[in-house]
Amino acid sequence: MGLPDTSPVPKKDSMGMDYIPVYADEASDDAGTVRVSPARMQTLGVRTATVARGTLDAVLRASGRVEIDERAQVVVAPRFEGWIERLHVSAVGDVVRRGQPLLTAWSPALQSAGEEVRIAERLVTASAADPEARAAAARLAEAARARLASLQVAGQAAPRQTLHAPADGIVLERMATQGARFMAGEALFRIADLSRVWVIADVFERDLGRVQVGDRVAVSVDALPGQRLEGRIGYVYPTLDAGTRSTPVRIELDNRAGQLRPGMFATVDFAPGAARERLLLPASALIEDGERQVVLRALGEGRFQPQPVRIGERGREQVEVLDGIAEGDRVVVSANFLIDSESQLRAALAGMGDAPPQDYPSHDTRGVFEEAFDGGVSLSHDAIPALGWPEMTMDFSLAEPALVEGLAPGTPIRFSFEDRGPGEYVVTRIERVEGEHAGH
The missing domain is CATH 2.40.30.170 (Efflux pump adaptor protein, beta barrel domain)
Incomplete structure (x- = not known):
């Protein structure tokens, strides 16, 4: 949260927070690979498992x-x-x-339909002597019975x-x-x-x-x-x-x-479908963030490396691995998110370290050393026309804490500083001016 700083011994910052320890045996072999000491592995509860072939519980x-x-x-x-x-x-x-x-x-509709059937049947009987009248009466009776049947009463007239x-x-x-x-x-x-x-x-x-x-x-x-x-x-x-x-x-x-x-x-x-052997990975070993699927391979001697994988079917406790890892490899199944986060951080820092240094505007002036504090220094300086600054006392960041070693408050100095952005002025060189007194 404060200015960048390192220390060869344990210390606290200005807010009373402990500095994060970094050990020599935890240095990464390459970008993304993490080395963890046995003591830290025990503290984090790191556990590993072997990638093996088996039948997936794919219910x-x-x-x-x-x-x-x-x-x-x-x-x-x-x-x-x-x-x-x-x-x-x-x-x-x-x-x-x-x-x-x-x-x-x-x-009443059934009653009416029933009456029509009965009347038509009587007409058929009454017109027996006239063939044409009998045929017409028969057609009328058939139509009446069809209407009654359409009402789904099984021919009943009641x-x-x-x-x-x-x-x-x-x-x-x-x-x-x-x-x-x-x-x-x-x-x-x-x-x-x-x-x-x-x-x-x-x-x-x-x-x-x-x-x-x-x-x-x-x-x-x-x-x-x-x-x-x-x-x-x-x-x-x-x-x-x-x-x-x-x-x-x-x-x-x-x-x-x-x-x-x-x-x-x-x-x-x-x-599940037909049982078949496939390469299986514990589900807890898989790390997914929406953009990637990775596991942490245990390389031995406390070294771990993120490995992208391609996943197939999923079971209750295992997942199928299609590509990216081989049978017999060991992967982290516990505390893998913590190690993966540190791996990404170190890879990012390594990438930043490979970037070419940036040139910042530099200014030289004379002044007086007032005091030093964690990561910075308070200096009085002459007017600096290039920046439109009058004579004043202000705080600067230090490129290296060793720049102020041996300086006592009130010591006349000549120093250089870089303008690295709004409000960020970093002292890169300090020389003691002999033969002058405070208040030059």
Whole structure:
């Protein structure tokens, strides 16, 4: 936080903070390589592991939700209007069987259609002597029966009809109310068969290549702790959610026991593909910052070097290495972020050291040494026309602390300093002026 300074012995700065120790055996062999003493390795808790070949635990896990099988839903919506005289099933959640009565309704439209059929049939009988009249009456009767059939009353002419459940299932919605009127096409019941259900899992874009229709999966829900239900992938949807970068995957499960209820949250484990050996790296050894993927190779004798790598599939505790490191190499798995930070710092400092020195404007003047402090010195000096400075006393930085060794306050001097930027004036040379006294 203060001016740049080094010391051959431990010391504190002007704010009372300890200087950071740098040891000779920690010098880097080249830019980015770090040498750490055994004592510091023990203090930091540095641990290493060997890169080896093995089978990746690449089970893919995703979150999902239990939903109704859309193919097992039916709606009871009569094609005629009428009034509900009696409800045989009146509660949501009731279990119904195919053919079970749901409601009894009376409809004037059915009464009218029935009368048309009966009148047309009598006309057919009455016109038996006239072939042309009989044919016309037969056509009229056929049209009346077709109209009655279009109302889906199975040819019955009675105005009072009982509607039955078209399939086994559970009543999910009941819109029918006893005594209420309903219109043609109005949905009165929604029934679903829950003996099979779907689990819709959201698989991230990067993992889509690992799921295929027909693959086996294991599903677990909070309501059934310790149980894993087996299912298969029935469909991978062709769309991607741009917000979550995920695609829905449909798993079909047997639910004849009725344990799974629509709306439950589920955890889906997709089985890995064919097991094969690959080069594996502990997941804790990988350092990622959005721009690079590196590991720290242990070179022996406390030396560590950052090594860029290319990563393949990821498991729970290991990742696949495609390039950048070899089998048998040792990598850091603990305290690697601290060592990597120091490596980047030293590489940056090494790059700065290779930069050509910069030329700064230099000025020579005479003055009096007042006092020295950590990293700087207070000097009184003559006027400096080039900078528009009058005679005054001011603080300067020191290029080297040795410049003021042996100087006592009040000693006349001749010195040079460089102008290295706004407010940064660094003394580079000091000479004692013999035969002069303070206050020159």
